[in-house]
Amino acid sequence: MIAWSPRSSWRRILAIVLLLAMQPMTASATGWDIDQLMQSLAKTKAGRATFVEKKYLALLDRPVESSGELRYTAPDRLEKRTIKPKPENMLVDGDTLVLERGRQKHTLQLQEYPELAGFIGSIRGTLSGDRKALEASFRLKLDGPADRWTLTLFPTDSKLANSVHLIEITGARDNVRSINIIQTDGDRSMMTIERVASQ
């Protein structure tokens, strides 16, 4: 695993950015750019999907795995129902996050938790194809063709950038396939998503 020191990481990012600066041009040449991705994503008004999430933490010998179901309703309602290893429900609606675990029920305001807010904002922004919202806290980069795209989000908000290095979202056309989060300390979360045929 690569060890990131802040200074070198910035240089590295800069280099990568410069290197990749030409790619969007090629992408747009083939008729595929961020705007088009966003437009096609925005068409989905509601969706259901199963997910499997693996978290690779330096503290743990093995990744922790959880799975369950995701539900999304445009523009800003997102529900994550975890079934394994422990039933848990996370509902984000607007600025409010409700976390239910066993008998405990917590209601949080996303504003108060910038890390969570950034993480949830990245998913919600992508699902709703809201480029403006994404660009409010991330710098965007799109790679690959329309049927195998990768959207990378680099946090621009300093609080979020403290813990999140980047978020990588892959998909095919309007279908999001995976969301990977790489933290600044090297810990990663890899979530694969399988869309359930919409009713």
Next chain:
Amino acid sequence: MKQPPIRRRTIAILAWLLGLMMCVVVIARTTFTADLSAFLPASPTKEQQVLLDQLRDGVVSRLILVGIEGADAPTRAALSKGMAQKLRSDAAFVTINNGEPVHTEKDQAFLFGNRYLLSPAVTPERFTGQGLHDALSETIDMLASPAGMLIKPLLPRDPTGEMIKLFEQMNAGNRPRMSHGAWASRDGERALQIAQTRAAGADTDGQQLAMAKLQEAFDTAVKGQGTPAASAKLVMTGPGVFSVLSRQTIESEVTRLSVIGTLIIVALLLTVYRSFTALVLGLLPVISGAVVGVVAVSLGFGLVHGITLGFGTTLIGEAVDYSIYLFVQSRQGSADASGASGASPDWVADFWPTIRLGVMTSIMGFASLLLSSFPGLAQLGLYSIAGLVAAALVTRFVLPHLLPVDFRIRDVSAIGNKLSMLVAPASLLRWPLLLVTIAAAVVVTQHRATLWNAELSSLSPVAKEDQATDARLRADMGAPDVRYMVVVSGKDREDVLVSAERVSEQLAQLVEKGVLAAFETPTRYLPSVASQRARQASLPSDDVEQRLKQATDGLPVRAAVFAPFMQDIAAAKVRPPLQRSDLDGTSLALAVDSLLFKRGDQWSAILPLTAPESTAHTIGISTEPIRAALAAAGQENALFVDLKAESDHLYSGYLREATQLSLAGVAGILILLAISLRSLVRVVRVMLPLAAAVITVVGILVLCDQRLTILHLVGLLLTVAVGSNYALFFGARRDATISPQTLTSLLFANLTTVAGFGLLGFSQVPVLQAIGTTVGPGAVLALVYAAVFSAQGSTVARDAKAT
């Protein structure tokens, strides 16, 4: 008795002046108040004492809820932060909370640093190999959850998740949402903050100062924000704010009513007398009475309540009657006695006994109030008795000496004769009015179930819109209304904390069952030394490493990760138990101080309970499970208190007592009349119009959708007291006919009474309004009924005389 008239005159006037001077000295040293004290019992029960403490200086009484309305959300948040910044350095406030993370870091550091002494989950079982294994598994599962990101950094030091446990306990209550970095209402239309004042809730001056400082900070913040903030508005509420507002209302009302009442009566008297001398002389008994009344209350109670002063305006209405009787009659007298000085002896012989009986009847009525445990009523009683006696004595013994030799008021015999003609056929109205009375009695009987208002808040001088603001801000804030609480008391802090912990264990089970939404306890931040020692003993000492190895078996984590945990455990095991002073600098210190305090040589802990959200079946908290839980905790020094039930109970106690005392007063009046009049028929003739007037007034109030309070009852008593004068003139005097002069004086007396009391009916202070709407119409009805039912020349009277 054979002293020359000049000497008697000098003595009377000198005694009067000397008395007045002494009164002025006492008044100059009197404390006047307008706080809640008038409504609070002088010798409370244990539950009532809790209520009183909470009202006077409980933490809730020190809270001012602040809302910023108007402008836009970012501006409101900026104003909130600007205000808070200025006020946090102000000694008048203990804390200003608007959601900004001021204490958060210190609080979290305290909780984290002391988690093994604070967490109730720290038991010997939790730190065995198996216990640690379970706790670790749970924490690792939690890492997989969306909140995992937040707890990951804690894992090496807090693998059993004690910090999460502490957080879960503390965040059970609702908090307002954040908007632009400061608290806002759920609908986002208001910025919110809570100020806790240093001044106790009962310190109205201190509360007023705090309000002024809040307003000033707001104005400064608005200036700082410029034009976008121009439409912003500050609203405040809270028990202290209510005290300040009611005091302002009472003060302005009392001033306004006294001035208007005096003006009306002065105008009326001038119209009647057409003489300034007569006016000044006529007011002397009134002023003397008011002064003596204040002095009596001051000496008797140590302080005088503003409401009592407001009531004083009504005394003008009754006491002025005495001089009216004197002047109108003495005009007649002096005309007859052709130039004799002052009041004619006729007056003393003819009218004084009737007036004296009237005064004594009133005293009998008010004496019952003196016995009330409701200090407000007792003050009214003493004030009225002292005032009336003084006014009557001045009228009888001083005023006649002051009348100039050629004292003349306008000839009122023309009016008198007209009145006589009016009254002559009054008995024709007897049957119609009897029907009206019966109808009123039927109305009252039909509404007897809803006749009385049983809530103490019905007396609250706080305006309806202010109460609405309060409800709104409270709902926004998710602020506890602190209606239910368990109070634990004991000899020392440790005792109280140990008991509170026992009670908490039981309450925690009720939270699990959903009987309670949450509860708060000081032991959360400052556990008893006994618990802290027990928790320390639960922590493993030398074999931690071995236990961890056992615990991590089968889990995806190496025991070595937990080196920081082992260090923390070792440190926690040997450290001295937490003291109150360890909390300094955190917001938890405030929480503990407000929930755990010493009063006298008694320590008390307050455990406020939060009711679950109301459902279709339940509102508030069902009390049986709480009492059962307290019984199960086995703490005899723990007391469950429902403050609202307690205050309503207090009030219904006052009401019951006042009803009994009023009936006793009526009985006293009956006995007095029976002894003085020595004729059952005459007693009936005096009482009948009074009873009819009372019933009719209650009927009118019921028809106007008024629910009666304790003050309406006082009003009825006053109606009887004032009305007895009329009834006595009409029904008790031996001579067959009532003279035109007497009729005239009765009419004038009635007009002044109605002016004095009727004005109160327009007051915004419910206490004064209740008396006004009762006595105003009551006095008129009493006069009319007395004329109709008691007047001589009727068949009933003739029959009665024949027997």
